[in-house]
Amino acid sequence: MIVAHLRGYGERFAVGTDHAQLSYRELADRVETVAAHLAGPRRLVLIETRNDIATLVHYLGALAAGHVVLPLPAGRDHSAIESTYRPDIVIDAAGVHRRTGDPHRQLHDDLTLLLSTSGSTGSPKLVRLSRTNLISNATVIADYLGLRETDRAATTLPMSYCYGLSVIHSHLLVGAGLILTDRSVVDEQFWDLFRRHRGTSFAGVPYTFELLERIGFDGSSTPDLRYVTQAGGRMPPERVRRFAELGRRAGFDLYVMYGATEATARMAYLPPELALTRPGAIGRPVPGGSFSIEPVDGWPGDEVGELVYRGPNVMMGYAHGPDDLALGKTVETLRTGDIARRAPDGLYEVVGRTSRFVKLYGLRIDLHRVETALRDQGITALCTGDGDRLAVAATGGHDPQTVARAAADAAGVPAGAVRAVAVDELPLLESGKPDYPAVRRLAHSAGADAPTSASDVRELFAEVLHLDPATIDPAATFVDLGGNSLSYVTVTVRLQRLLGRLPADWPRTPIRELQAAARPRRAGRWAGLETSVALRAAAIVLIVGSHAELFTIWGGAHVLLGVAGYNFGRFCQTPVSRTDRVRHLWSTIAWIAVPSVLWIAIALLLTDDYTWSNLLLANKFLGPHDSMTAGRLWFVEVLVWTLVLLALVFWLPLADRLERQWPFTVAMAFLAVGLALRYDILGLGLGRDAWFTMLAFWFFAVGWAAAKAATNWQRAVVTTVLAVGLYGYFDNPVRGAIVLVGLVLLIWVPTIRCPAAVTAVAGTLAEASLYTYLVHYQVYELFEGHPAIGVAASLAVGVALTRAVTAVRRRLADRTTQPRLIPVRR
Structure with a gap:
């Protein structure tokens, strides 16, 4: 049947290589010769594959002779598979090798092809495929791709791989041509061959498209290119969109496909017209197939679950040993192991994995x-x-x-x-x-996170604070040197690596005393993590994850507001002079406000997310209040204007003197003001809007009071006020509990003991919390339908921006630093 099918296309172009070209009639003749040579009882035939005519002819010839074929990539170790299945015939570059004697196993009548599950670790676990599997899948692929007899596809993938083999099957089914080559798309010889044989398509896995981007592929040198297919793993949506746009300009279509060896290749495809608008989706089931979503523990909701496929292309089953080759069909459905959901437009989206592949x-x-x-x-x-x-x-x-x-x-x-x-x-x-x-x-x-190059505390402080180490007085402290809440996280993590366990009040401990406390430190599994650092890291993860709808755990921003107040009390209300206090406070405001305004300006140019009032950090004052994105930057606005007001207050000599004399009392007085706003004593009537406005100032004041609480009774007072203030504040009890637990830890627990690896991760996330907060709205939206990826990308972009800004600051500091002694200010 195979020979007759091939011969039916006569003199049409069938196969082209660097040095040869065959018509369908010539290909049929060669396949017939091989089939005659392999004639006899049904056998298991192992073929070492290359993308050349000899392999193709032997593969088709073995099928035409009625054998079960096991294609494996040439040049790889197949000893595990060979020792398990002991093939009757092995075909490699040296020729055809037969095992003497009668076949030692039974082969089911429907069994036609055995494929490895595209892995590379030599597992003897194989997929059993029938003639029906092969024909049904080739037919639907040819159908949705609209294959024509004039199409010619380049073999950019191995013939032993189900994706590469499906290209061969679907094209030979309709009388289209194949361009056989093992060359990579980065080789100019590949494109010379492609153009010479007037190639109309090629297939690629995500890495193929990464290579295409590296060589600047734009389709201009391939005038006959009609379509490109992508499968073999998830390609980032932004790259899907780029190639879809490129195809629209260059005149080719991009088909994104989803499949598995167990489905003989394809289960779903994304029509080219949707690649621009729905680049993150796997598409719709192939004709004749269907999906269902089945519940999975840990993935709540009926709309999300394991993706299960049904169709005539579902494998017969797995083979773990030779006895399994006698089995008939043992499975009717294919559990993909992917966590997916069906979008309202009918397209399916994969959002996770269940297995360890x-x-x-x-x-x-x-x-x-x-x-x-x-x-x-x-x-x-x-x-x-x-x-x-x-x-x-x-x-x-x-x-x-x-x-x-x-x-x-x-x-x-x-x-x-x-x-x-x-x-x-x-x-x-x-x-x-x-x-x-x-x-x-x-x-x-x-x-x-490269380790610090500092060999002592002074060098570390100089590196983080962008100072000349030779100018730093050993009697100076972190606070004396201008350290603030922004640089505190970085110093905490790195100083702990250098010294080991940190003193409770290390920011006000002279450098010489910190250095004297240093001791040889052996890396261990557990380490101490400053609670404020841990809370910043946890809060930003909760914020990003909840906004991206990966989970719903609100309260992170209010915890961050409390941490901001705590750091204000520690690093802005210090024993330095009033002028230095105010200067330090304005510097802190600038390092929050300037990047915020710059990012908003960029977002205004690229998106519709913000308005002119956001640019002033005054949306909560000036509106518009009915915008979907009106409240996105509420935390930054509340924090910046709170600090501005406090800078103005403590610029007054009287306020400065009172705070120095009674720091806890003054902090509690501001907390009382915050609670007056919280209970709307002035009758402003803002109601629940208080959650996200200046009326949320009282969380900042709680943190400030916690920083100034020096005794247990003072901490107990702050805790009591916090608990009372939270009662009935949120309509979500979980939100209230999150905020309560977080701020109670801030009040009572200066350090949390945790695995050493966590300290590095938490420090990195905490240090990047501001930039992550600013950019995450725009980043996670790029990964629609994949919240976990969106959250990870948001955190990664925040960390990258933080490091980039730090590098720029360091470079600027290196240019402007003048030798001067940093005095100790008391």
Whole structure:
């Protein structure tokens, strides 16, 4: 049947390579010769594949002879599969090799093809596919792509990979042509061949499109290009959109597709006209197939669950050994392992994974097998996916680069796709199970947070505060040197690495005393984390996650407001002169207000998110109040104008003297003012709007009073006032509980003991909290339908911006710093 089908297309172009070209009649003749040579009882035929004519002819010939074919990539270790299944015939570059004797196994009549699940770790687990699977999937692919006899597709993917094989099946089904090549899209020879044979399409995994961007592909040199397909893993929506726009300009369509080897290749596709507007969706089921969403623990709601596929292309089942080759169809549905939802427009969106497989570079990688491969090399490690990379944490003193190379080899990906970190102990949950999220955090920290180069406290302070270390008086403190709440987080984390456990009042401890307290420190699993730092980190995660609808846990911004008041009390109300206090306070305001205004200006140019009143940080005063985005920057507005008012108040000599004489009493007086606003004693009638206006000042005042509370009875008073003020304040009791717990910790617990890795991550997130808050609204919206990715991207962008601003500040400071002694101010 295969030979007759091929011969029916006569002299049409069938296959082209660098050095040869075959018509369908010539291809049919060669396939017939191979089929005759392989004639006999049904056998299991292993073929080492290359994208060349010989492989194609032997593959089709083995099928035409009625054998079961197992294609595997040439040049790889297949010993596990060969020893498990002991194929009767092996076809490689050296020729055809037969095992003598009768077939030693039964092969089910429907069984036609065995495929590895596109992994690279040599697992003997195979997918069993029938003739019906192959024909049905090839038919629907040809249908939704609108394949024509004049189409010619380049084989940019291995013939042993279900995606690459599906290109061959669908094109040969309709009499279209194939351009066989193993060259990469970065090779000019690939494009020469593509143009010479008038190629109309090519397929790619996400990495293919990354390479296309690197070489500046714009479609201008491929005049016959009609469409491009993408599958083999999720491609970032922004890249989907870029190539869709490029295709619109250059005259080709982009088809984004979703599938699995277990579905003979394709389960869904996104029509080209939707690639611009819905780049994050996997699309709709292929003709003849259907999806359902089934509940999964930990993913609340009926609209989100595991994506389950049904269709004639669903595999017969898995094979784990030779006995399974005699089985008929054992599955009717395919549980994809992806967490998905169906959008109102009928398109499906994948939002997560249930299993320990990741897909990189078109490969489905079994993370457990990567860990096993590392263990065989004496490396005890945990491995997890981290976006487009693998994250690995390893013990035993191994060099991270060595671990990364070993993991890359085991996974079959480039070494640059692995981020490895050395740890004293593997991170575990309380249950004793591996803590994979901690592995990701550790890997991120290792990759993005280089250790301090400072050898002593003075150098560290100079580096963070952008001062010349030679000019710093050893008797000066962090406060004396102008340290504020913005630089405090960075110094806390780095100073702890340098010294170990920090004194309770280290910001007011002279440098010489801090240095004297230094002791040799061995990296341990646990460390102390300043509560204010931990709260900043936790609050920004809660804010971003709730706004992106990854979860709904409100209260983070009000906790941040309390932390801001706490830092005001610690770093602005210091023993320095009134002039220095006010100057310090205005500097703090500038470092909040200036980046906020700059970002709003950028957002005004690019989006409709803000108005002119946001540019003045006065939306809450000037409106408009009915905009969907009116309240987005309420926290920044409240904080900036609170600090402005306090700067004006404490510029007055009388207010300054009173605060110095009775710091706790003055803080409590301002808390009383805040509570008067909270209970609307003045009758302003703002009601629930008080949550997000200047009437929320009392949270700031609570933090301020907590910073000035020197005795337990004072802390108890602040706690009582907080509890009373929160009663009935929010209509959501969970929100109130979050704020209460957070601020009680701030009042009573100066340090939280936690895993050492957490301190680095928390410090990074806390330091970046302002920039993360500013940009997250615009960032997470880029990942519509994928809130987890949007949250991660928002945090990453905030961290990147913070580091960029810090680098600029350091560069500017290096140019302007003049040698001068920094005095001790009392």
